[in-house]
Amino acid sequence: MTPTEKRASGNPVKQAEINLTVKQQREQRRQEKLAEYQKQLAKRRRSKLVWWAVGITGALVVVAVVVASFVFAPAPAVQYEAGGDGAEIEGVETFTNETLHVEDPVDYPQSPPAGGAHNPAWLNCGIYSEPQQNENAVHSLEHGAVWVTYDASRVTGEELDALKAEMPSSYVILSPYEDLDSPIVISAWNAQLKLDSAADERIPQFFEEYWRNQNVPEPSATCSGAIDGPGKE
Known part of the structure; x- marks a missing residue:
């Protein structure tokens, strides 16, 4: 095979x-x-x-x-230069108030107050959702801060947001205030402006003249490190 x-x-x-x-x-x-x-x-x-x-x-x-x-980032805070040049702003009232530290409540001639006797402890600057103690806020005015007060029943929502948008990052107090005779009242040491709207062009003018005003009793003093009032944001 x-x-x-x-x-x-x-x-x-x-x-x-x-x-x-x-x-x-x-x-x-x-x-x-x-x-x-x-x-x-x-x-x-x-x-x-x-x-x-x-x-x-x-x-x-x-x-x-x-x-x-x-x-979506929040808009940067408005910047102002230290004021005190003597600019005239329509509607601004000026006063002559003493500077004195007291422990008792003070009966102020203006409402909100724009200077006068005040508590030894100042109110830390910032945005508040509740009314603040006059005597502490006035001490902040003595340091050159501006106090922006508003009627919480008339200034809300977008109007309040527009008001906040005018605030610098420091030396300012924003808070509601009871029994205001105008929707918005801006106060500095011995100066005050009453307004109907957050869109009023005099708001930045007031800040330019009175924010950190060099003519206040204590122009270089701080606006922090003391008392936080109720409702601080």
Whole structure:
């Protein structure tokens, strides 16, 4: 029996495998490896696309956050120079009040007061949602602060926001005040202005003249480090 005859088999599948030449077997293995390589290559490409998509999405999120931080950031506080140049502002009343430290309540000639005897402890400057003690706020006026008071029943919502937008970052007190005869009253040491609207152009004019006025009794004194009144924001 020849070698070929010895390799013959009665099983068709087995016989087909036997009949493959060495060259055919190598070609089959090469094709299998090529197919596996192409499969892995496609997988890596899909993975790169996913990471590119993730990276681009992350970058867009960062850009959106940065843009939003500028768009929705609160507007910077208005800046004024220390006043006291003697500018005349229509409607401003001026007074002559003494400066004296007292422990007892004071009956002030103006309402809100615009100077006079006051408590030894000043009111820390800032925005308050509740009325404040006259005697402490007047001490802050002595240091060059401006006290902005408003009728909480008439100045609300957007009107109150507009009023806050005129406030500098320091040396100012904003608080509601009971029984005002005008919606808004702005007071400095020995000066006062009554207003009907937060849009009145005289508000920044008043600040330019009386904010940190160098003619107050204590022009270089601080407006912090003493008493926080109720409702400080």
